[in-house]
Structures are given as C-alpha cells and as structure tokens.
Amino acid sequence: MLNAEIVQLPCLKDNYCFLLHDFDSNITAVIDTPDANAIEAALEARGWQLDYILTTHHHWDHIDGHEALKQRYNCQVIGPRLNENVIPDIDQRVEGGDVLQLGGIDIQVIATPGHTLGHVCYWSQQLEAVFVGDTLFSMGCGRLFEGSPAQMWQSIQLLRDLPDTTAIYCGHEYTQNNALFALALEPDNQRLLMRCDEVDILRAKGLPTLPTNVQQEMQTNPFMRADVVGLQQALGMSGADPAAVFAEIRLRKDQA
Template sequence: MSELEIRQFPCLSDNYGFLVHDPASGETAAIDTPDADAYLAAAADAGWFITQIWNTHHHFDHAGGNAALKAATGARVIAPEYDRQRIDAADQWVTDGDRLQLGTHTADIVYTPGHTMGHVVYHFAKDRLAFVGDTLFALGCGRLFEGSPSDMWTSLSKLRAWPDNTVIYCAHEYTEANAAFALSVDSGNPDLKAYASDVAERRSRGRPTVPTTIGKEKAANPFLRPDDPALAAAVGMAGADPVEVFAEVRRRKDQF
C-alpha cells in the first residue's frame, strides 16, 4: 500500500488547507473548503485531481467553498450528519464510527462535539495521522461556540488516547498566541517552555507550526491536561474534577 501524500497551504487569513492524495488510486480528498481557488491551485501544482471533499464542521471557513469546488471538480462532498441543515452541496452524511476510503486507505469518523455540535475529525489510524479541524489546535483547542466544557473534554479525551506519534493536522495557525496563553497557566512546564521557544523561532522565519503530534500536545497543551494535578494546582483548582479544570482554563483563554 502506497503512503498518503499531503499538501498543506495557507488559506484566508489564518486557515490551512489540506489535500490528501493516494498515489496508487489517484484519489485526492480536500479537507474542508475555506477557499476553493486555493485548493484548485494547490491541486494543479501537485498534478492531482480532487475527487472527494471532507468537511469537519459547518463554519463558513471550513465548508464555504463546497459548491464552487464541487462545480469545478465534480468531487463527492462528505459532511457530518448533525450538520445536514447547515452544510451545502453534500452528497454523503457521516457520523461517529463510520469509515471512508481514500483508495486503499481508511479514515475513521470520530464525533467531537464542543467547538460545534456537529464537528467530526478524520483519523487515518493505520497511517498515524488525523485531520482535526477546530477541535484540537497546536497548544490549544477550539472555542466552545455550541458545546459544553464536558462535551469538549470528552472529545479531546478521544484524541488524547491515540498513539503519541499520531500526526495532527489542525486547521489554523494559532500556535504563537496559544503558546503565550499556555505559559500564563502552566509556566512551570518544561515541555511547554521548549515547545513555545520552538514556535517563536518557527514563526520568526514565517514557518508553519502545523502539523503537530499527539505526544507533543499531551506534554504541553493545557487543554489536554486538566486531569494533571500540576495543572489543576497551577490554576488554583487542586483536586477538582477535570471537567471543572478544563472549563476554567477555557474561560481564561476566552478572556486572555
């Protein structure tokens, strides 16, 4: 089985677009559609033809280019079942536990409510990589527009259980700001300090901080660590339930 090939490119102000290509079959999936023209240009540059579109959630900077990209390519649009009334041009609806094929590669659909109530992520378990939309960011997580802290902590716990070497493609370049916040609540964490230093160096040279890995995030991302006694103590909540600690960290991030 051939390895998946991935093209990552900037879209809009701070989104990343992703194309996932199986060279054996020639199939190419567009992950979300923030800017149809950017996807078409990236595909043309790679010599790939987009055959599928996989949406993570309904927000415009993730599904707003569906119709235009479908019209240009004839690609089949796959979207989360919960967003049936909120995503245009979809041909297939998926929910937790479903699977999609990209050539011979299988992606598991993982339902991750929190940022929105319909959010899903696409996990290529055998390939040790995942496209997580706005559920998990490098050193952060999505703002809770629709779900509760309990929803989001449950969702993040699913991702945290993956192998440490799972490569995580998140949808925005937010890491420098996320690092500044993370240090404000977890300044004693040596893994976070090293991560933040690397982020500053990368951004100073205009380099992306995405993708990341589950292992890096487990060690340094405060939103994956609310059950760590050290983090709970750092935010003045020693002994508190992890959901309560998560809610407090998210509240602070919203006000940072």
C-alpha cells in the same frame, strides 16, 4: 505499503486545509475548503483531480469553497450528519465510528462535539494522522460556540487517546498566541518552554508550527492536561473534576 501524501495548504488569514492523495488509485480528497482558488491551484500544480471533500464542521471558513469545487470537479462532499442542513452540496453524511475508504486510505470518523455540536475529526491510522478542524489547536482548542465544556473535554480525550506519534493537523495557525496563554498557566513546564522557543523560531522564518502530535500536546497543551495534578494545583483546583478544570481553562482563555 501505502503510497500517499498529505499536503498542508495555508488559506485566508490563518486557515489550513489538507490535500490527501493516494498515488496508487489516483484519488484525492481535501479536508475543508477555506479557499476554492487556493485549493484548485494546488491541485493543478500537482496534476491531481479532486474526488472528495471531507468536512469537519459548518463554519464558513471551512466550507466556503464547497460549491465552486464541486462544480469544477464533480466531487463528493462528505460531512457530519448533524450539520447536513447547513453544509452546501452534501452527498454523504457521517457520524462517529463510520469508516471511509479513499482509494487505499482508511479514514475513521471521530465525533468531537464542543466547538460545534456536529463537529467531526478524520483519523487515518495508516497515515498516522488526524485532521481535527477547530476541535484542537497546538496548545489550544476551539471556542465552545455550541457544545458544553463537558462535551469538549470528552472530545479532547478521544483525540489524546490516539497513538502518541499521531500527527495532528489543525484548522488554524494559532500556536504562537496559544503558547503565551499556556505559559501563563504553567511557567515552569520545561517541555512547554522548549516548544515555545521552537514556535518562535518557526514563525520568525514564516514557517508553519503544524502539524503537532499527540505526545507533544499532552506535554504542552493545557486543554489536554485538565487532569494533570500540577496544572490543577496551579489553578487552585486540586482534585477537581477534570471537566470543571477544563471549563475554567476555557473561561480564562476566553477572557485573556
């Protein structure tokens, strides 16, 4: 049985990064590095060294701590091959389908172009968790800075095909804002209404709304529901190509 822990660490204004620790091998990885100081403090508080940095994409708020952490811990930086020229200090380049071994933890790389062309997510079936960077948020998804709507829709389908109970660890705390947009599209979605109430209670207490999970997002996230009949009807796009429906949802969110 895997003896491991995931630590969700708030950073900057609304970022999250994540420590993965395998107790049997004493190996630790961090998913993205928004703030080297916060990460180092969390490691020191637990008595952990840092062995690996897993990078989802090249935006500054996901790589800003790479250089300082590598200098401090001499750790290995892993990141998407397509971004190898813009990710500092990269040691190992990965692409969709690659499998990483972090102590006893198996990590599968999923290519998810859309937010950026090189974006990858990291899925561990053993941990029942996927680390999605800025591809997916609770009730939302990342802006399309580099990829196309069709690419992002395909990427989101890969994530929703994971087991329903898979925990989704997102790179930002955007849930409350996303909920308002989702409600505007599906005001009669009962599961969405329940989720919005849960989110309001959590945020009023200063608590995170993450992780979410695949099943919950399939019920509440309009960007994962572009092929759902009711949502297509609400958009006046019944029977349309789901990629086109996704593009319309993304356009409306960008203009909201």
